[in-house]
Amino acid sequence: MIGKLNHVGVATPSIENSVAMYRDLLGATRIHEKFAMPDQGVWVCFVDLPNSQIELIEPYDDKSPIKNFLAKNPQGGQHHICFEVKDIIAARDEMIAKGATVLGTGEPRIGAHGVPIIFLHPKNTGGVLVELMQEPAHGH
């Protein structure tokens, strides 16, 4: 079922500092502008790689769902892995049928790429927070 590794989600206390690190230390050359996703409680910034992306996420406010993660990992760290699927509804139904827990209401919401996403509970996926994302129509 899973297709491409769309991105690795990396939580950071400062997108500005992380962008500087990816640009100046690691030499990434395609880094997008950051943008707010207030409903998800995060600022988001994509670092493009030739075959995938790093998704930098920073808390938008005190209710941010990544605040706890950063309390435990003050420097930041790997937060989730996102795999593409052809049909998010079919994928969601298959995950539930197989006994996995879909986070939130279970209804897909629109993610940072503008396509519907769900998250699986890490207890079902070896301690890794897994995002499933409907394939974008035109790649990244």
Add this chain to the structure above:
Amino acid sequence: MIGKLNHVGVATPSIENSVAMYRDLLGATRIHEKFAMPDQGVWVCFVDLPNSQIELIEPYDDKSPIKNFLAKNPQGGQHHICFEVKDIIAARDEMIAKGATVLGTGEPRIGAHGVPIIFLHPKNTGGVLVELMQEPAHGH
């Protein structure tokens, strides 16, 4: 400098259980045989995705460098991210010149893909353990 996201390293207490999860829950279809890297203290198993890989790593013995990680994350979790570079020696020298800490002796060692690798200290890379790996001659 960094090229492709070669793989995401995922630590697990049981490659067998993780393989079953990637195969039976997530529907991954290309999963390699596990193999031992006693010098690195890990068992390794690659899960292929169309554009990248998940590298499952399980402790080989009690001296395994991932034992502490699993003590803190008993279910497993995201352990490192690996980016390809064209020339590992040039990359290593550039990292040191820019003030980053290369783990171990600083000399590249041969990684699970048979090409030289180094690891950067997470304090330099936003809390993420970053592996740099010389581009394989023929892709995966």
